[in-house]
Amino acid sequence: MQREEAGDLLAFMAVAGERSFTRAAAKLGTSQSALSHTVRRLETRLGLRLLARTTRSVALTEAGERLLRTIGPAFAEIDGGLAALGDLRDKPAGTIRMTTSEHAAHSVLWPVLGPLLRSHPDLHIELAIDSGFTDIVAERFDAGVRLGESIAKDMVAVRIGPELRMAVVGAPSYFAQHPKPKTPQDLAEQRCINLRLPTAGGLYAWELEKGARDLHVRVDGQLVFNSMRMIVRAALDGLGLACVLEDLVAEQLASGALVRVLSDWCPPFAGYHLYYPSRRQPSAAFALVVEALRYREGP
Structure with missing residues (x-):
């Protein structure tokens, strides 16, 4: 060439x-x-x-897609080989590019990466915040962060966060006018706040599970957002029920600003994992980031 x-x-x-x-x-x-x-x-x-x-x-075009699939892995391997030359330096150095959701960036990545960058001045991090799925090979990212259940089998996955739970919540002002749902079927009579998915553009079906029963419930209401934080804000204003990640509303639940319902239908599920191609040759800088992010169970 x-x-x-x-x-x-x-x-x-x-x-x-x-x-x-x-x-x-x-x-x-x-x-x-x-x-x-x-x-x-x-x-x-x-x-x-x-x-x-x-x-x-x-x-x-179709030819463009085929070419990208062909050359993407090759250039990614070259980048990995060049990054691996950093092992010859005394200190880990280089740029690590990762794609992640906003929630994962705030809750899991930044608490670790902030201190890591201060102690390793030759390390550089680029985080691309994207709620959709990204082809990390074609887009030449070093790694991605997604929920463990949604990672392709040909990737190396490293757990970097605890289990997560969803929470169905509403404000006291909402429940002053509407009865609390006791079963997922009761949601049909409730005003719910919908989440617009970033990939296909459809609405998120609330995933509820209890024992052997696994339900995907379509809900209806006045509001649709593509931001969980806006959904929480609308719920706080009493405009409907919300189904959001539990840690986003922990403070509001503790203070009573929001009330939880259907908690027995929201079991824990696999949390965030960092993933990267199995053929990748890790550089010293990449290995440092992976080990720092690796989740360790508390005592």
């Missing part, structure tokens, strides 16, 4: 990852016109159209 060809492939990966020539050009430190010329040169050499361009968006 010629040096120019490698540069063209990297330019294509940047545009494919950002889905935008403008953002990719800013990321690469070049002009949009120069980047567009580079990608067209690659398409001409291959005799294939890799990107479908419109005035508002950039999408991958």
Whole structure:
């Protein structure tokens, strides 16, 4: 492969990852016109159209998707090999890129990464907050953070947080006008606050479980958000029942600002895990981050 060809492939990966020539050009430190010329040169050499361009968006063609799947792992392996050279230094150094949800970043990652960065000045961390699922190989992330039950089998998964629970909650002002639900079926008569999912764009079906019964309940109400924190705020204002992560409302439950119902239908489930490709060659910096984040049960 010629040096120019490698540069063209990297330019294509940047545009494919950002889905935008403008953002990719800013990321690469070049002009949009120069980047567009580079990608067209690659398409001409291959005799294939890799990107479908419109005035508002950039999408991958079938050929583009196949190329990205082919070269993404190869470049990720090269990045891993280069990062591994950091092992020859006296101190762990380099940049670790991770994709994570906002809740995981606040509750699990930052309490560990903040102190770690202060004690290792040559370590650099980039966190991309994204509630959807990201192809960490194609997008050239070192690792991702997601719930343990949603990680692909071909990834190495390291537990980095405790078990989680959902909580169905409402404000006292809401329950002053509505009876407390005693079963999931009672939710049909309640005003509930819906969560819009980031991936397919559908509404989250409340996942309730008791013994051998596993229910996915579709609820209805006046409000839909794509933010759990806004759902909590609306619940505090008495505008409906909410189904959110328990730790988001721990203080409000303790103070009585929110009241919990259906707690026997909300068992614990697998918490956050850090995951990365099994073929990855870990650098000293990456190994340091993984070990620092690894969850350890208390006494």
